[in-house]
Amino acid sequence: MVTKAIGVTVNGKGHELALPPKTPLLNVLRNDLELNGPKFGCGLGECGACTVLIDGVAARACTIPLAGVEGRHVTTLEGLGSEGAPDIVQRAFIEAQGAQCGYCLNGMIMMVKALLLRRPDAGVEEIKRELRYNLCRCGTHLEILESALLAATRLRQHG
């Protein structure tokens, strides 16, 4: 097996990773770059807990190997904002209390972020459709929807 370094930009920072090309992106982010925002939930693309953005589009990091993001920009939950300076979507989830255990929260925030990047005026039905395949066991759906709507409203107000 020939391992040549694979270049990828994560949260704005360039990395050269000498790892086998099939290494799951999720493992690279969590174990090599210590970015814990994306979570392992199923490894099958079914739950959305591992969602990141690839070039601004939502992606399920558990099903994508490192080779898939070569030369691309990956954004994780940490790349949006921090506890001291949360991004507009993160802030909405904090204010509307869009989490119980919060394990699904990464996926919810990243999906909403990706949606609003694309369609800032998304309404409730569109948000529900977009989040349909993001699973939450705690039943936090109502608060999550409220958070997403709050983020959308804020975005419309403040651009």
Next chain:
Amino acid sequence: MDEARLTRASLLAESSLLAVVGADCSDPPNLADQATSLFLTVHGDGSVQAFNGHVDLGTGIRTALAQIVAEELDVAFERVSMILGHGGLGPDQGATIASETIQITALPLRRAAAQARRYLLELAAVELKVAPENLHVNDGTVSCDDGSNRFVGYGELLGNRHHLLRLTDDVALKPVEQHRVIGRSQPRVDIPAKATGSFTYVHDMRLPGMLHGRVVRPPYAGIDAGDFVGRSLIAIDEGSIAHVPGIVKLVRIGDFIGIVAEREEQAAEAAAALQVTWKPVPSLPDMDDLAGTLRANPSTPRLLEDKGDTPKALAEAARRHRRTYLWPYHLHGSIGPSCSLADWQPGGLRVWSGTQNPQVLRRDLATLMGLHEGQVEILRLEAAGCFGRNCADDVGADAALLSRAVGRPVRVQLTREQEHAWEPKGAAQLMEVEGGQDAEGGVTAYDFSVYYPSNGAPLLAAILTGAVSSTPTVLQMGDRTAIPPYDYANRHIVCHDMPPIVRAAWLRGVSSLPNSFAHESFIDEMAFEAGVDPIEYRLRYLHDPRAIDLVKATAERAGWTPRTSWGSAGSEGDILRGRGFAYALYVHSKFPGYGAAWSAWVADVEVNRKTGEVAVTKVTVGQDSGQMINPAGVKQQIHGNVVQSIGRVMKEEVSFTEKAVATKDWGDYPIITFPELPLVNVLMVDRQSEPPLGVGESAAVPSAAAIANAIYDATGVRFREVPFTPERIRKGLGIPEPLPAPSAEPARGRRSRGRLLGYAVAAAAAGIGLLSNFTPWRSAIEPVARPLPGVYSDATIERGRQLAAIGDCAVCHTADGGLPLAGGRRLETPFGTIVTTNITPDPDHGIGNWSYPAFVRAMREGIHRDGRHLYPAFPYGAYAKTSDADLSALYAFLMAQEPVAASPPETRLAFPFSLRPLLAGWNALFHDAATFKSNPEKSALWNRGAYLVEGLGHCSACHSPRNRLGAEVKGPDHLSGGTVEGWDAPALTALSLAPVPWTEAELFTYLRTGFSPLHGPAAGPMAPVIASLRDVSDDDLRAMAHYLADLRATRTSEAEAAEQAASLEARASTSMPPSLSQGARIYEGACAVCHAADGPTLWGSRPSLALNSNLQAARPDNLLRVILGGIDTPAYAELGYMPSFAAAFDDEQVAQLLSYLRSRFAPDQPAWTDLARRAGEVREILRHERLTRADGGS
């Protein structure tokens, strides 16, 4: 979080400290004593730490408990940090179960805070020289009431010493009127960190020098009782993981197997690849007849109540009603599969865990590892919401065993499949009721029996290793809310305590949810029998004033209108509307237990009378929680319980094979999704002066009955088995199956099955051909020196590069992960594995010493420079058509590449295929070495396309059928479809099964990008071909597309194709709602996210199944290969990847899925038969292919 790092030593080292310690500690209290448990500490800087034995399972108790402490201690909420479930420091308050935290375990904490405040005030009184009554406190600062502006902070009062207070009972708590923190909504303290990725879940914990572990579980998935448990392993083939790098250790103890590796994916790969031989697994009792199985499970009846004379009352009743209610197995279904870290050191073990029972886990680990409890330290970190006993404890034991085996810290992450299959399930439950009604319709007798097969689920590793017996214990937990809230004159209530049938333990609502389902369904039925409104009827038997208030308030909030017959809510088209009521007091903990919050539901439903689908459209839910510490938190818990329980009641059910749990992913076990959310209207009764009650489970308890009663109201039919799936509703309503039976006849013009079998036989002779009587060796062509650089112009080399791309040279002559053109790729043929050769210009290992004539001979005649015959897996039949000019450019290109001095392994076919000379005869029969002849009647574009497709492109090598001798069939069957490496290569002619005809434009797009919106992506062996075409000019690809499009007799315009595609999509989207069958649900849970036309926008392509020819194919192999093997090397990354579902689905589930896909997306094609068997075969083939590939790589 500091929480996990806090130790007794760090506390002892502090100079100023006040600690309230457990009443059972030594006298005088000694902080250094391990047995001294802490409730509360106040520190020199005025900060406060408060301890509770329970943990936050995502319900927000961390916030609520901090509110209680802040209130009683009179400090700002922000000053308090909660330390939850700290095995070494906090109080042992048992498992976090049964809604006990706020109701029970918070009480001593509250007293501790009040006691600390009283003590600090006494200190302040001395310090400030005023009576304690004349002091007041504001955020930990004590000041005098005399206006003297003298004050002192809690921290200062401590001085440089430790103050230890033993918890007492005699402190006064603050009266409600003075509350300023309790009763106010407080944002959860954990959400900001969770929303920004800085929170440390147990999954996120990492230790220096840590290794990664995975476990391999036995085939008796989800079973932990029986002689065979722990004694079924026969052998492990260690060689099966020899190819995986980074393996540190393979650990086997009894039936416990673990693998430790340097990296997580290495451990995962090895765990998936490890070949283990197990003894056959005994059968389970019949899980399709759950009621019968529960009745037959050995049990001990336990009388819970015997009031009046029930037999007599039944005998005298005007009407008797026997009813059976059945509850399925449910999952806890944490979104994060359990994870744990362990660090084994001589003399002790530390485990980082998401357990809900730190104290219990500590004891169990001590037993398993042969340690004293004091040598085990549990550091509790949050995990994904668990709602009861999931695998969190089990994985801690796994990590402990693996850490001990390697002497380093090990992190073990369970897979989704393992968590689903092995978590102790929420138990199935059977409720049998016999009731009697008098002539007026009143209930006179109620005879109730419940069967609940569950216990505490002993630590799995302890059972698998044999450290603990696999004879199951029995826990008495079937009695929760077994006594109905209705005061019938004669009641006889029995709980049949029984051991588990499959691994099971408590799940939110425990036995109370099913028991209430029975009570509330039964009374509803009796009300209608009696012709009385069901709420009015309930109130006749309900005497608890708070219950009565709640029922009335909830009914009023919902706008309940009294009714005495079903159908009150009307209908519209196929939709029948209904509304149902249920009430429950969740009674938890050891019988007779305590009541948690009271809850009542009014549910509105819509039932589709054609499909049997039920939508819960609105829930009005009332709750009396007593005092609410954090009203926002209470509301969130009510929401969560309502939403989660709707999913449980409508959709959820664990499935079984004959021997084990079959459920291994969210496809087989769907939970509620956003589009299914009802409107939820919450009513919270104001009872701030009453004691606080647990709110973590109550609102789930009335769910099933309220929905069942609403379905009755809509349809007039009672449903007594959960979940209320469309199949069950259809059966109950007598609706015929809406699934169109796939037509029995293949559509006309399509290839029939028999014909395809013929191809399969021919394909068995494909790859190489053979014949017997010729044995001529051809002469060798003398070796030459490699042409010097500069002999060929850059332009020629560039042209050669493009030609090599069209000819896919690098596709076959490059191993997985190997150097380009250095050979080593293994091609599976029916005659054996052919290993491709090194065609770099290395003189010894490659073709560096080949003269141009030798190269031309190989390309046109299939002869090696040394005279050997090449196997026709090398497509010289097609290459022969290439012009001299192009061959020379190709030669120039190859000679200009980097030489690689390495030889891949020799191809060794078994006799007689090993006899290369036989190929001479084969060539005589089938080979035509003539170059391409253009067709003057066709355009230049067509001729260019034909030259490339039929020549270097060698499309027919895969896309043409082969005869029995492995030669391509010419004539009308040319390019009419073939097989390659187990894949069906579709027909490129009019025989194509593509649902929409290929147009020239779509062909071009497909060749250029690897994806056609009207057909889908290139997969299997076509993916690398597309990738190779990357370097080919648009003009040449257009020519190929033009020629290929012309192979069809009739041309289709772009507009027609787009229109056909749209109508196929529309047909597929309306034909079958996704909840109709198990196969449909698997599609919805596992496939639709990436394949549904209206799915979310995700990176990668969105291949439409309605347009995909693999669903139309005569055999399911391509589809099986993709589902079981995944797509890990697409032509281009941006097309996206697909995971393998081999571990998630068994053959039966694959068959269910494929039948559904076929009937939904290829309704004109005959159903595939024998799918489960074929799935098993393809699974085996793929495993074999992986192994040979792995061998090649090593």
